[in-house]
Amino acid sequence: MKEAHSSILPIPTFGNLEQVSDAQLTRYAELIYQKTGIRISPQKKMLLSNRLRRRLRDTGIADFEAYYQHLKKLPSGDPEWNAFLQEITTHETYLFRDEVQWRWFRREYLAQIASDAQAGRRQRSLRIWSAACSTGDEVYTIACCIAGGLLNYQQWNITILGTDIGAGAVEQARAGVFGERAMRLVPEEDRRRFFVKAKDAAVWQAGPALKGMVSFRQHNLLEPLRLPPFDMVFLKNVLIYFDAASKKRVLENVRAAIKPGGMLITGAAEGVSEFLRDFERLSPWLYRRPATQRSTEVRR
Template sequence: MSHLSATSQVTDDQMRRYAKMIYEVAGIEISPAKKQLLSNRIRRRLKQTGIADFEEYFKFLSKLPTSHEEWDGFLQEVTTHETYLFRDESNWKWLRGEFIPEIQKSGKNSLRVWSAACSTGDEAYTIACCLAEDIRNLSAWRIQILGSDIGIGAVREAQEARFGERSMRLVPESLKNRHFKRVGDVNVWEPNAKLRAMTSFRQHNLLDRLSGAPFDLVFLKNVLIYFNVDSKKRVMKNIEQTMKPGGFLVAGAAEGIGDLMGAFQRIHPWLYQKK
């Protein structure tokens, strides 16, 4: 059992070694300024595993294959950020006001979308909700929305798709009533069968290329802020290779990828189109 106090921190040497290990496995850069945050997150794993201290836990992780469930738990702690449906209103105004009308004019009836680093699936189900609401003759379309995340736990939560009031707080009431249903008497909602039929989820590390047919639209938001330049280059190369020519990339405005977008035309600070 851990004997550390609630304010104990990793040493500077441990911080360097943890940061190096995280970078080598996930490409995520943890700055020394996040020493307290990292210490807090590791303490949760010590409590969960019963391991005594930071050093013992480091040795434990070092001996495990990265496919082990404890690596998943650790990376989930390190990378977790708040997510909710219909986050960043400008993205959804563009999707509903420009992207969906244009694809309907194109005469096509298939669409592939990737929600990369999808966490618990909030973004993927927002995409599905918008498509279900706005595409005419939806049943004639073949729509595939893939959500991926490095964490197995996040993927499982996305597959379960149970969203509390906080996650649902920005969903317009009309869309909530049409495309989601309340679970029992509690303030928990789940997507209807139509939305579930569009979506699938899998584990994936963005440092690896994703196999499969190319995508018309990719969402990559609030994740590259954790990566250094070399890792960002590797991720962006992988993203580019998964997209169709003319496909759109929705990114976070603060991702710091402007210099890496030679294969794309910038439309908004957060929106790019592959050339």
């Protein structure tokens, strides 16, 4: 009997690798909160343990405690921080997510600014920031709407900046390659005009018209962006991971980056209105900054 058993590989017990302890969870959650503003609830214990296990495997670090001590000492931009963030953040996104917003953007907003420019009420210039853009799907959707919906857009000075805390996400965004799932809501005509389908794979590459309008950089929303202000900021599906204090901090940074009279687009249920009391709420997801505020002002 004994001999028969000895040929079976021992079942790994993992010991303290199995799950983070409650004390470790608290320490990891605090570190993640300090660096990103994201709140990890106690219910995420299993999820966090699974994600951490992958980092232990890749780094060869022995256990959760040693990995925590290692991570804590690293500067935020370290590649291991990037790899860790990649594991713990949610990157779910796709082009033309929340179609009602894109209908409004294309048919109303772009039509309005085109008519304002025609009448000499504004310059042919448009600056848009997609904050927390993940793999860039939102950014290419903006570019696609502009290329397809703004008359003579080539004569405009257009900037579309996508930022995300995740280095891997930003790198992927720069590549501008999307699978069928991410592309499923892109209108047929836009696909044909602005994307190139790879011959052997079910992926689409953003074409030069879109790529010429977009740029990307890594940025943590807990920090100010320090760039000239934007006509419009998209801030969608990220505040849901933050508590009230981080939301407030992010929205102070974001509001400072919006021109007076500029727009903020959020998700429909992200609980932002209490932090934007001086903004005009045009719909559950659309806010306008008063035209009279200076763009550098940050209300505290």
